[in-house]
Amino acid sequence: DIQMTQSPSSLSASIGDRVTITCRASQTISRYLNWYQHKPGRAPKVLIYAASSLQSGVSSRFSGSGSGTNFTLTISSLQAEDVASYYCQEGYINPPGTFGQGTKVEIK
Amino acid sequence: EVQLVESGGGLVQPGGSLRLSCAASGFPFSNYWMSWVRQAPGKGLEWVANIKQDGSATYYVDSVKGRFSISRDNAKNSLFLQMLSLRAEDTAVYFCARVTTTVVRTLLIYYFDYWGQGSLVTVSS
Numbered sequence: 001d002i003q004m005t006q007s008p009s010s011l012s013a014s015i016g017d018r019v020t021i022t023c024r025a026s027q028t029i030s031r032y033l034n035w036y037q038h039k040p041g042r043a044p045k046v047l048i049y050a051a052s053s054l055q056s057g058v059s060s061r062f063s064g065s066g067s068g069t070n071f072t073l074t075i076s077s078l079q080a081e082d083v084a085s086y087y088c089q090e091g092y093i094n095p096p097g098t099f100g101q102g103t104k105v106e107i108k
Numbered sequence: 109e110v111q112l113v114e115s116g117g118g119l120v121q122p123g124g125s126l127r128l129s130c131a132a133s134g135f136p137f138s139n140y141w142m143s144w145v146r147q148a149p150g151k152g153l154e155w156v157a158n159i160k161q162d163g164s165a166t167y168y169v170d171s172v173k174g175r176f177s178i179s180r181d182n183a184k185n186s187l188f189l190q191m192l193s194l195r196a197e198d199t200a201v202y203f204c205a206r207v208t209t210t211v212v213r214t215l216l217i218y219y220f221d222y223w224g225q226g227s228l229v230t231v232s233s
Contacts, residue, residue, distance in 0.1 A: 001170065031212070034219040036153070043203065043223035044145075044153065050212035055221070087153050094158060094167040095141055095207055095218030102152035 006100035019075040023088035032092040110134040117227035130187040130204030138182035141207035146200035201226040
């Protein structure tokens with residue numbers, strides 16, 4: 001099975017900061033990597049698919065990069081509404097699959 | 109408007125069973141893979157199971173294999189998760205999710221584009 005490891009598990013940043021979350025796959029997964037945002041009490045929301053494609057309607061503050069085993073989600077300028085947990089997910093073995101353990105983003 | 113509405117959650121004793129349902133509307137249900145994802149209290153998202161459009165293929169996370177069964181009724185636009193031999197560690201909010209497919213640079217990409225609001229399953233004596 002593919003394991004997905006995110007870092008950090010949590011972070012605190014100021015409004016306007018650039019925030020980076022990393023995700024590492026236990027084996028190469030090409031670009032079969034998605035990113036989701038999840039706020040408490042709400043349904044999760046896809047931000048990025050295929051490692052770097054921005055989902056329609058998602059703010060351009062969000063961007064993704066990477067391929068193979070190493071991936072990054074970047075928030076270019078952190079806003080209050082970005083407080084949430086963020087998850088990477090692989091879609092390599094079967095559609096779709098394992099999530100990373102999540103990164104909780106808070107405002108400093 | 110795409111809508112996914114889960115039902116069937118509740119309190120069940122360890123070793124018991126429960127059947128979750130997900131009513132889909134606003135899209136051609138039979139054209140999409142569907143999935144179940146759960147979130148245990150204070151924990152992250154965990155993919156549970158997938159089912160192909162016609163039900164001919166199913167996949168499960170190792171921890172539920174042999175105990176959970178995903179199925180669908182395309183005539184009724186409904187997705188199900190039959191859960192047997194429930195354990196305390198199965199306690200979670202269970203979400204149904206639609207899988208959308210797209211091609212990006214020759215890669216066939218799958219991701220969850222719509223989710224329900226979730227149904228709480230509590231396994232406790």
